[in-house]
C-alpha cells in the first residue's frame with residue numbers, strides 16, 4: 001500500500017484528540033513511513049511500514065470517536081492525520097466514518113441532541129417535540145448559521161421506559177454524552193444551552209447517579225426495573241440492592257463465587273453444565289450456548305476471543321442496559337468464566353454508543369476487577385490470562401449482527417460477512433470467537449453456581465430459565481421485567497400494570513422491528529421460543545411494545561419501514577433497494593394512493609417480502625418485511 | 640493505425656498486424672505459461688445433485704462453477720473471475736434446501752448437497768433482484784462477464800418489470816447523494832420509485848464516473864484495493880440506499896490517491912466507469928461498437944509486456960482494456976498502458992497520414 005494523503009492542516013484540537021488516544025497505544029511516530037531510524041550501513045531509512053503499521057487498524061473507530069467527542073465532527077484534516085498515524089487510506093477512513101450515524105463528516109455545532117422518534121417515543125409525543133425543535137433550530141440535521149445547537153432524529157435509544165427520550169452529545173474536553181428522558185422541547189433546548197455554556201447541569205440529569213443502595217435509589221430504579229428489590233429474581237437480583245460501582249459490594253453479594261467454582265471444576269465441566277442447562281442465546285437467534293462454547297473450545301487457532309454483544313439497538317429493547325448499568329461486575333465475571341471455559345485470552349464488550357452511563361459503569365467494573373487481580377495476567381493465581389476491552393459502537397443497528405460487529409471492531413465498515421465460516425472458527429481478527437449477548441452471559445454465573453438442574457427447573461422444556469422482557473408503550477409501568485419462560489403475554493402485560501385505565505390493547509409488538517405483531521386475541525401466548533415458533537412469531541431479544549386503541553398502526557409500521565431503510569448496510573440488493581420500495585409502498589397505502597388496487601399493493605409487498613427473506617445476506621434484510629407484513633395483517637387496517 | 644485488419648478477422652498470437660511497429664500481438668516465442676506453484680493437494684471430489692441430476696465435481700469449487708461445468712446458465716452481476724467474490728448482488732442465488740437461498744458465486748459445494756438452480760423460489764428472487772436493480776439504477780449498459788454480458792436477456796427470461804414499483808424519480812442534484820448522512824432520509828410519498836440517478840462525475844480527462852449506472856458491485860473498490868492495485872483511492876461510503884463509491888470527502892480523482900491505472904474501468908460491469916473518450920462519443924451519439932475493431936497487442940512502454948486490447952473507431956483509439964485472462968496482467972494495467980496513446984494520433988505536419 002502506498003498511501004497518498006492530502007496535505008491538509010489538522011487543527012490543534014484534532015491533533016490532540018487523536019494523539020492523546022493513540023500515543024499511549026502505538027507510540028508517537030507520525031505513521032508507518034515516519035519515525036524510522038537512519039541506518040548508515042544500509043544507507044536508507046527503515047520504515048515502520050508493512051504489517052506492524054497496519055496492525056492497529058482496529059483502533060480506527062475509537063480514534064474517530066475521540067475526534068468526534070472532542071470537535072463534534074471529523075474534518076478532512078483530522079482524516080489526513082489519522083490516515084498517517086494508523087497507515088489507513090483516507091478513502092477507507094471516510095468509508096468507515098460515513099457508515100455511523102453518531103459520527104459526522106460535515107461540520108456541525110458542538111452541542112447536538114439526538115431525539116428518539118421510534119415506537120414508544122412516538123406514543124409519548126416525540127413528533128410534537130420534533131416539530132417544536134424544527135421551529136427553533138431549523139430542520140433536523142441542518143444547523144442554522146451561527147447556531148451553536150443542532151438536532152437529529154434517532155431510532156430507539158433503548159430508553160423506552162422513559163419515553164420520550166434523547167441523547168445529548170456536547171463536544172469538548174471532556175465531552176458530555178447523556179441519554180435521558182422523559183423530555184419535552186423546552187427542556188431539551190435548555191439542556192442544550194447548558195451544554196453550550198459548560199454548566200454542569202447536563203451531566204447531572206441522567207437519573208439515579210448516586211450508587212449506594214439507598215431507599216431513594218431503589219425507588220428511582222423501580223422506574224427502570226419495577227421488580228427491583230423483590231425476592232425470587234435471578235438476573236435482576238442485585239438491581240437496586242447492590243452498589244454497581246463497588247467491587248466490594250459485589251463480592252459481598254455472591255460475586256465471583258461462580259468463577260471460583262468454575263476454576264475448581266475445570267473448563268470441560270463448565271461447558272458440560274452450560275450445555276446441560278440448555279441455555280439459548282438471548283440476542284435474538286436463540287442458538288444453544290453450550291454448543292457454541294464447545295465448538296470454540298475445540299477450535300485450534302489462537303488466541304481466541306470472547307465478545308459480549310452489548311449493541312442492543314433493536315427498537316423497544318433495553319434489557320441489556322439494566323445489566324450493563326446496574327450489575328456490571330456480573331458481566332465481567334461471566335465473560336471471565338466464558339474465557340476460562342473456551343480458552344480465550346481476549347475479551348471485548350461491543351457497547352452501544354447511545355449508552356454512555358453503561359460505558360462508564362462497565363469501564364469502572366473492568367478497572368476495579370483488574371486492580372484486584374480478577375482480570376489481567378494470572379487471574380486468581382490460576383495461570384490463566386484474560387483482558388477485557390470496551391469498544392463503543394457508532395450508531396448502527398447492523399453492527400449488532402455478529403460478523404458485522406467483528407468488522408466494526410477491526411476498523412472496517414460493519415457489513416455482515418457471509419457465513420460459513422462461523423465465528424467459532426473464524427471470528428474476530430480471524431480467530432475462533434464466542435460471541436454472546438449480555439443477557440445470555442448474565443445467566444452463566446447462575447448455571448455454574450447452582451448447577452444446570454436447578455437452573456433448568458425454571459422455564460419450559462424448550463426454553464430453560466427466565467427471560468428479561470422490555471415493556472414499553474401503553475402500559476402503566478414500563479420497564480424491564482424478569483419472568484420464567486412460559487409466562488403468558490397477558491400476564492406479562494398485567495405485571496407492567498396493564499394498559500391505561502379505560503383503554504384496551506389494540507396490537508402488541510413482540511421482538512421489535514425484526515419481530516412481529518399479535519392482536520388482542522393472542523395475548524394468551526405463552527412466551528417461549530417453541531410456542532412463538534409454532535405461532536409464527538418471534539420472541540427476538542424480548543421487546544414487548546403495547547399499543548392501545550388510540551394508536552395509528554400505519555404510522556408505527558411506517559416508522560419501522562423507515563428504520564430498516566436507514567439501518568440497512570447497503571451491501572445486498574434485496575435489502576438495500578427492497579427496504580426503500582417497502583417504505584414507498586407503505587407511503588402509498590397511507591396516502592390512499594395505491595398503484596392499482598390495495599390488493600395489488602399487498603400482493604406486491606408480499607412478493608417483495610419473499611425475495612428479501614430468501615435472498616438477503618443477513619438477518620436484517622431477511623426480517624425487514626416481517627413486522628410490516630404482520631402488522632398489516634393483524635391490524636386489518638386496510639380491509 | 641492504417642494497418643488494422645478488417646473487423647472480424649481473428650488474430651492468432653504472434654500475427655503481425657502490419658507496418659505500424661507499435662501494434663503486434665504477443666509473440667509465440669515467449670512462453671505464455673508462468674510457472675505455477677506445485678499442486679498442494681490431491682484433487683478430491685464430492686457427489687451432489689444439481690436440478691435432479693447426480694454429478695461429481697471437485698470438492699473445492701463454488702456452486703456456480705459446479706453448475707457451469709454442467710452447462711447450467713446462472714446469471715451473475717457482482718462476480719468476476721479475477722476478484723474475490725463479494726456475494727452482494729444476489730442474482731446468482733440457488734436453492735440448497737436451506738432456510739434462505741445461497742449465493743452460488745461464493746457458496747462452496749458439499750458432499751450430498753442438493754441444488755436447485757431454477758425452481759420457483761430461485762426464479763422469484765432473481766426476478767425481484769432484477770426489478771429492484773432496474774428500478775433504481777440505469778442498467779442499460781450493464782451485463783455480467785459471462786456468458787454474454789447482457790442483462791436484458793435475463794430481464795426478459797425472468798419476466799422482470801421494474802415499472803411495478805412506480806415511475807422513476809427525478810435525478811438527484813450533483814453532490815446530493817454524496818452528502819447523505821447515515822441513518823437519515825427524506826420521507827418518501829411513494830409516488831415515484833427512488834433511484835440513484837445523478838449527474839456523472841466528470842473531473843478529469845481520462846475517465847468518467849457515472850454513478851447513476853452503479854449497482855454497487857464492489858468490483859472497482861476491490862480492484863483499486865487489495866485485490867489488484869493496492870492504491871485504495873476509493874471506498875464504499877455511507878450506508879443503505881445512500882451507500883456509494885467515493886473518494887475521501889468526495890474529492891475529485893486528481894486530488895485523491897488515484898493513479899489513473901483504469902483498473903476499475905476494466906472490471907466495472909455497468910458502464911458506470913467509462914473512458915472519457917467513450918463517454919464523449921456516447922454523448923453525441925457517435926459511439927458505434929459495430930464499427931469498431933479490437934486489436935490485441937503488447938504495451939509499448941516497459942518490459943513487463945502487458946496485453947492490451949485497443950478499441951479503435953474511425954481510426955482512433957477510443958478505449959484500452961486488458962483481457963482478464965491475460966497471463967501477465969489479469970486485466971490490470973498502469974496509466975501509461977491504459978491512457979498513454981495520444982501520441983499514436985499525432986502525425987507529423989504535412990505527412991500524408993496527418994489526422
Ligand SMILES: Cc1cc2nc3c(=O)[nH]c(=O)nc-3n(C[C@H](O)[C@H](O)[C@H](O)COP(=O)(O)O)c2cc1C
Nearest residue numbers: 281282283309311312313400401402436437440619
Ligand atoms: C441486524 C441484527 C442486529 C443484531 N443486533 C444484536 C444486538 O444488538 N445484540 C445482540 O446480542 N445480538 C444481536 N444480533 C444477534 C447476533 O448476530 C448474535 O446472534 C448474537 O449476538 C449471539 O449471541 P447469543 O447467542 O448470546 O444470543 C443481531 C442480529 C442481526 C441480524
Ligand code: SF4
Nearest residue numbers: 569571572575618621
Ligand atoms: S441484508 Fe441488509 S443489512 Fe444485511 S447484508 Fe444485506 S444490505 Fe446489509
Ligand code: SF4
Nearest residue numbers: 863897898900901903
Ligand atoms: S483508476 Fe486505478 S487508482 Fe484510480 S480509482 Fe481506478 S483503480 Fe483506483
Ligand code: SF4
Nearest residue numbers: 853854856857859907
Ligand atoms: S462503479 Fe462499477 S464496478 Fe464500481 S461498484 Fe459501481 S457498478 Fe460496480
Ligand code: FES
Nearest residue numbers: 116121157159160
Ligand atoms: S427510546 Fe424511544 S422508542 Fe425506545
Ligand code: FES
Nearest residue numbers: 726728729731744
Ligand atoms: S454474482 Fe453471486 S451474489 Fe452477485
